Amino acid sequence: xSTTKIATRDAYGKALVKLGESRPDLVVLDADLSxxxxxxxxxxxxxxxxxxxxxxxxxxxxxAAGLAAAGKLPFAxxxxxxxxxxxxxxxxxxIAYPHLGVKIAATHAGITVGEDGASHQSIxxxxxxxxxxxxxxxxxxxxxxxxxxxxxxxxxPGPVYLRLGRLAVPQVYxxxxxxxxxxxxxxxxxSDLTFIANGLMVNEALVxxxxxxxxxVSARVLNLHTVKPLDEAAVIQAARETGAIVTAEEHSVIxxxxxxxxxxxxxxxxxxxxxxxxxxxxxxxxxxxxxxEKYGLTARHLVTAAEEILARKNRS
Numbered sequence: 001x002s003t004t005k006i007a008t009r010d011a012y013g014k015a016l017v018k019l020g021e022s023r024p025d026l027v028v029l030d031a032d033l034s035x036x037x038x039x040x041x042x043x044x045x046x047x048x049x050x051x052x053x054x055x056x057x058x059x060x061x062x063x064a065a066g067l068a069a070a071g072k073l074p075f076a077x078x079x080x081x082x083x084x085x086x087x088x089x090x091x092x093x094x095i096a097y098p099h100l101g102v103k104i105a106a107t108h109a110g111i112t113v114g115e116d117g118a119s120h121q122s123i124x125x126x127x128x129x130x131x132x133x134x135x136x137x138x139x140x141x142x143x144x145x146x147x148x149x150x151x152x153x154x155x156x157p158g159p160v161y162l163r164l165g166r167l168a169v170p171q172v173y174x175x176x177x178x179x180x181x182x183x184x185x186x187x188x189x190x191s192d193l194t195f196i197a198n199g200l201m202v203n204e205a206l207v208x209x210x211x212x213x214x215x216x217v218s219a220r221v222l223n224l225h226t227v228k229p230l231d232e233a234a235v236i237q238a239a240r241e242t243g244a245i246v247t248a249e250e251h252s253v254i255x256x257x258x259x260x261x262x263x264x265x266x267x268x269x270x271x272x273x274x275x276x277x278x279x280x281x282x283x284x285x286x287x288x289x290x291x292x293e294k295y296g297l298t299a300r301h302l303v304t305a306a307e308e309i310l311a312r313k314n315r316s
Contacts, residue, residue, distance in 0.1 A: 011143035013038025121283035127255025148179030190220030
């Protein structure tokens with residue numbers, strides 16, 4: 001793992017500029033947050049293809065849908081809480097229902113928004129988006145995966161939801177990493193249990209697995225970057241081969257990655273499982289690192305969850 005830390009929102013801004021150089025049909029829209037979402041990078045490079053709609057997220061999605069229907073490749077950005085919450089109806093009826101190729105790249109997801117507090121910390125967005133027919137949902141783990149996901153989303157038919165963060169996170173992939181939508185990545189092999197994570201929790205899972213290795217526990221780490229369509233085969237294989245699953249997400253355990261994995265296991269391969277995430281509560285104002293600690297989203301908490309589930313496994 002690299003010591004380099006880059007926010008996925010920063011990688012998104014840079015990726016848009018590169019993509020814009022090769023895709024003249026690419027247009028980018030924002031809702032008065034371009035400096036924060038980093039779409040300002042694209043606006044500077046291609047001002048004629050950038051549309052600032054103001055504090056009007058519903059118009060943002062409706063306009064993006066119109067541009068997609070007219071043959072353009074629109075990326076629409078805002079904070080995750082506004083993109084998915086305030087504009088849900090527009091996403092459902094004008095983007096997902098007609099299967100239009102709008103790419104919704106929402107930044108500032110999760111509790112690591114930090115001091116902005118609960119009103120701005122979206123911990124429901126993955127659940128909202130994965131419920132929509134036709135929607136692809138991607139949660140990149142680092143800057144490298146974000147850039148690859150942006151390019152992959154541009155080639156994918158239909159709508160895509162890209163979940164991005166404000167906090168700078170460690171780089172877990174080399175530059176030549178090959179990203180495939182809907183295909184999980186085994187980050188580390190293991191035989192005693194499997195961590196299934198996405199977003200910034202992938203790095204935490206890798207750190208936890210390293211710590212467990214020192215204690216004689218072999219933990220697999222699976223990056224399930226695409227929550228929809230889910231790589232069911234990879235989840236089932238991990239369950240059969242390790243017999244215990246711990247999911248990890250910076251999102252509510254209701255409706256997100258943990259729910260998606262539980263649904264697959266419940267129908268195909270029931271095994272012991274523990275969900276690490278936010279348990280039916282709102283966020284609060286604070287430093288991102290302090291919030292991750294308070295809400296139990298660190299490598300230390302993953303180790304504890306692993307030890308609990310292994311104790312249950314050994315008793316069964």
